[in-house]
Amino acid sequence: xxxPIKLREDFPILKRLVNGYPLIYFDNAATTQKPVQxxxxxxxxxxxxxxxxxxxxxxxxxEATELYEGAHEEVAKFINAESIEEIIFLRGTTxxxxxxxxxxxxxxxxxxxxxxxxxxxxxxxxxxxxxxSKIRGxxxxxxxxxxxxxxxxxxxxxxxxxxxxxxxLTHVSNVTGVINDVKRxxxxxxxxxxxxxxxxxxxxxxxxxDVKALDVDFMAFSGHKMLGPTGIGVLYGKRQHLEELEPxxxxxxxxxxxxxxxxxxxxxxxxxRLPWKFEAGTPNIAGAIGLATAIKYLKRLGMExxxxxxxxxxxxxxxxxxxxxxxxxxxxxxxxxxxGIISFNVANVDSHDLALFLDSYGIAIRSGFHCAQPLHxxxxxxxxxxxxxxxxxxxxxxxxFIDVLKEVEQL
Amino acid sequence: xxxxxxxxxxxxxxxxxxxxxxxxxxxxxxxxxxxxxLKKSELQRSISSIxxxxxxxxxxxxxxxxxxxxxxxxxxxxxxxxxxxELLL
Numbered sequence: 001x002x003x004p005i006k007l008r009e010d011f012p013i014l015k016r017l018v019n020g021y022p023l024i025y026f027d028n029a030a031t032t033q034k035p036v037q038x039x040x041x042x043x044x045x046x047x048x049x050x051x052x053x054x055x056x057x058x059x060x061x062x063e064a065t066e067l068y069e070g071a072h073e074e075v076a077k078f079i080n081a082e083s084i085e086e087i088i089f090l091r092g093t094t095x096x097x098x099x100x101x102x103x104x105x106x107x108x109x110x111x112x113x114x115x116x117x118x119x120x121x122x123x124x125x126x127x128x129x130x131x132x133s134k135i136r137g138x139x140x141x142x143x144x145x146x147x148x149x150x151x152x153x154x155x156x157x158x159x160x161x162x163x164x165x166x167x168x169l170t171h172v173s174n175v176t177g178v179i180n181d182v183k184r185x186x187x188x189x190x191x192x193x194x195x196x197x198x199x200x201x202x203x204x205x206x207x208x209x210d211v212k213a214l215d216v217d218f219m220a221f222s223g224h225k226m227l228g229p230t231g232i233g234v235l236y237g238k239r240q241h242l243e244e245l246e247p248x249x250x251x252x253x254x255x256x257x258x259x260x261x262x263x264x265x266x267x268x269x270x271x272x273r274l275p276w277k278f279e280a281g282t283p284n285i286a287g288a289i290g291l292a293t294a295i296k297y298l299k300r301l302g303m304e305x306x307x308x309x310x311x312x313x314x315x316x317x318x319x320x321x322x323x324x325x326x327x328x329x330x331x332x333x334x335x336x337x338x339x340g341i342i343s344f345n346v347a348n349v350d351s352h353d354l355a356l357f358l359d360s361y362g363i364a365i366r367s368g369f370h371c372a373q374p375l376h377x378x379x380x381x382x383x384x385x386x387x388x389x390x391x392x393x394x395x396x397x398x399x400x401f402i403d404v405l406k407e408v409e410q411l
Numbered sequence: 412x413x414x415x416x417x418x419x420x421x422x423x424x425x426x427x428x429x430x431x432x433x434x435x436x437x438x439x440x441x442x443x444x445x446x447x448x449l450k451k452s453e454l455q456r457s458i459s460s461i462x463x464x465x466x467x468x469x470x471x472x473x474x475x476x477x478x479x480x481x482x483x484x485x486x487x488x489x490x491x492x493x494x495x496x497e498l499l500l
Contacts, residue, residue: 019477352425352433353473353481360461360477368426376428383427411458 002301002309004394010035010297011392021362024397029174029202029341029388030366031224034294038227041293042286052282054253068285071292072275075234078295079219080210085239085274089288092233093201094124096220097168099235099248099278100197101128104218105166107246111137114163116194118143118151118180119378120173123371125199129168138165145378149176149331156185164194171203175372175384176331177314177341179203186215195241201225205390206310206339208303211236223287227294232287235278242274251280298391306391310340313389313398317342320402326409330379340389343370346408351385354408361404415495418444422491425481432491434480441478448474448498470494 008014011033016023025033045067051060053068072084081087090096105128109115115129119142133140144155151169160167167189172179182198189196195217203209204219205226211219218241223232237245247254254277256270271277298306315335321327326347331338346354351367358365366386369376376383387401421435436444452467465472470491473481485491 350429350431350481350483351427352431356433356473356475356477356479356481357462359479360475382429383425411462 002305002391004309004392007301008392008394010037012036012039014392018362018364019360024361024363024393024400026387026389026393026397026401027364027366028390028393029225029370029386031230032205032227032390033392034229034290035227035297037297038229038290038293042229042290045286045289050286053285054276064285067289067292068283071288074292074295078209078299079204079236080212081236082212082239086211086236086242088235088237088242088275088278089283090233090235090278091231091284092222092224093199093220094233096218096233096235097125097197097199098128100218100220100237101132103245103248103278104195104241105129105132106136109133109136109138109165112163113138113165114161115140116143116156116159116164116167116169117141118156118169119145120149120151120175120178120372120375121168121170122174122199122201123373125168125170125197126374139163142374143169145375147379149173149178149375149379150337151178151180153181153184156188160188160192160194162192164189164192166195166197168197168199170199170201172200172206172339172341173331173372173375174202174341175343175370175375175386177202177338177343177388178331179207179337179339182214182216190215202339202341205298205306207307217241223291223294226291227297228291229287232284232291234291239274242278245278247271247277247280249278249280253283254278254280301391309391310389311335313393313395314338314340314342316395317387317389317398317401320398321405323402324405324409327405330381330384340393341386342388343384343386345381345384346405349408349411351383353411354385357408357411358401358404361400363401363404413500415492415499418447418499419495422488424488429483432482432485432488434482434491434495436478436480438478444499445474445476445478448472448480451498467494467498 049063051064053065072087076087141159144152186196197218198216200219200221204221219236224230259268329344355367418440420437423433425431452465455464457463463474470485471483
């Protein structure tokens, strides 16, 4: 069991006032707050070990390299990957998806091929494929979502075919918090020899994740949504796929040799081994160390405990929000079908107005489309307000949120 | 030359089907800016001194005492800047 009151002592920002009120941070699906352990790890790196990684013989570089490679190890163990060769550090989920689009999609998707997306995807798992489709001429099909926000598996089965080369889907909707049955999708995809790219930005931070059990081919997630710093994220890929891919970015670090041939007037290039083949240039070393520290923090809590805590908060919030006459909640009512994300509206109140009102009381929520406009269109919603919880949130904060929500109903 | 940016730190176009604007006042000038806006616009109602619903030349303003303003019924940013100039300068 988590003790959020005790945990909160690790988060300096939660002690501050916003607009004269104690901060209640319910915008965790956008980014999470950082514990002192993460802040100190980044600071310690810059104070004691800062140097560029790889290919230097001096002590500082050796220390930085060990910390950086150790961060890959930490991530690999956290998601049960085979080795660090399957763990690529990038800026975040968006860049990870773009890597798959350009390194894999550009070479493997052709006219006549199809890529399946779902209507609940974040724009970051739509836009790269729409751009690439214009270049390569393959077809994109969108799998439908039911009225309650759950994925329509019949639509998936209707749309998949031998032409399907890739299914891109989110593990957890960043709007409704719906948890998709990834194993079911992967099984179906593999039956058709299609690959699966999982957007795990909203799942890895909130529940135990085992890439071997899920059997996904690629998986992307961001450090900043799981207590880590911004600017660091992960692409997991099965080694066999990553070995076959060409690099995404070219530059230093990702090559083994660049040898000039005076006879041809060209350079011959051989790639570095995995995962460095995909990490061109000086990486975000401090970010990686911060992410590894965040993972250690979460592992100490236990991801099953994190999941249970969020389920409890979500169930409690859904129950309390049902007391509000003018509040409409989107997504399934059963908290076990969703993560700690609740999108809602108050009748006759604009979602931004709602967010501004709550902000006046120090309560941070998000409003708008949450970068998931197609899902809002599908559900017929002009925009939504979204509250999202994490390890340091409490039932008392939800009570306060409900009090203010009841005031909003009077507007 | 006076500029609205003496008072305004940022303007955001809202994300949603209905596109409105949120104006963020500079913290150190927000009290002064709020007084000017209240003086020049037509007060529709106020709620607990937290919210002021205002009208100004066709624009609807919801002014929060935290220094943020939700502005509706303004289609273009140029029109918004004109409204803000008239209110603040």
